[in-house]
Amino acid sequence: MTTPHLLLFGARGRMGTSIAQIASERGIPCTSAPAGDLPHPPHDSAPVVVDFSGPGEAERALQTAVDLGVPFVGGTTGLGEAFEDALDDAARTVPVLWASNMSLGIAVLHRLVREAARMLPTSYDVELVELHHRRKKDAPSGTALTLAEAARDMRGGNLRTAREGLTGPRDRDEIGAFGVRGGEVVGEHTVYFLGDADRIELTHRARDRSLFASGAVEAARWIVGQRPGRFTIDDVLDSPTGP
Known part of the structure; x- marks a missing residue:
């Protein structure tokens, strides 16, 4: 399985901090994507946009995945129907995994x-x-x-x-x-x-936020190489290789 390179939106938040820590522990490269900076991962990596930011930034994270032609994994909630439509649109060109809970x-x-x-x-x-x-x-x-x-x-x-x-x-x-x-x-x-x-x-x-962060990292690992389309954490659970 190819190792992903996480392009992390919301890296300074509670979930983002936990994701970065777990990725580091598992030897998975992780680049913060702060406001105003478009990340440029190494050419020999398998970049995946991972978003746990908030309204406004989540839409930008999704658009970044589409612009780069790379998978998107997101868990930002409370974004409404318009964001659901945006996820569907993005899934026509890149793999998209969104879940309200990554556990x-x-x-x-x-x-x-x-x-x-x-x-x-x-x-x-x-x-x-x-x-x-x-x-x-x-x-x-x-x-x-x-x-x-x-x-x-x-x-x-x-x-x-x-x-x-x-x-x-x-x-x-x-x-x-x-x-x-x-x-x-x-x-x-x-x-x-x-x-x-x-x-x-x-x-x-x-009992611990690392539960969700671990699921997000595994989702990013799983989505590398998947076809364009909408996926959920259930697809990771059903994977023959396991979560």
Whole structure:
């Protein structure tokens, strides 16, 4: 497997710092891509643009991948429908892997949620609660929305992200997704399937941010040599060579 050369956008952030450290530990070259500088990797490397920046910079990172004709791996959340369209456009010419969460454990949780939603009758209510540190800017988290979409794909329903005041009885087709913020919590997601006589809880708890950074580095390693198109962390999980 060819070693990638990471062109890292958001290198000064918490995730970017962790990615750079893990890449260094694994002997993977990593170049910071600060604002205003277009990175120029060595000709004998396999460059991959990796983005964990924020609005504005994420779009620039994606365009850099397209301009250089190299793969893109991204995990910046809260960017809206326009960025989704941009990812689709970029995937026509370069490999694009975007995931709201780079944890392989979350990829497994995603599959479990789909299976539970498929197997359980629609009389079970579906609710999600996510918990993150006080500095997280978007809510519900991108991961929570992705998990809610996994359940909705299997059973239909309408996403609800807020309840306040006299809301009336819960609609049977609602899928609730709610965020809690505080402390230094790295990330926790629980999906509830609530029946009349029992309750199923599927939970993933991240104890260290390196979990996500490691997944991002492995995604960058995996995407080298892939054809143009849209990919997810599930594709890395399913790889014959393993994550």
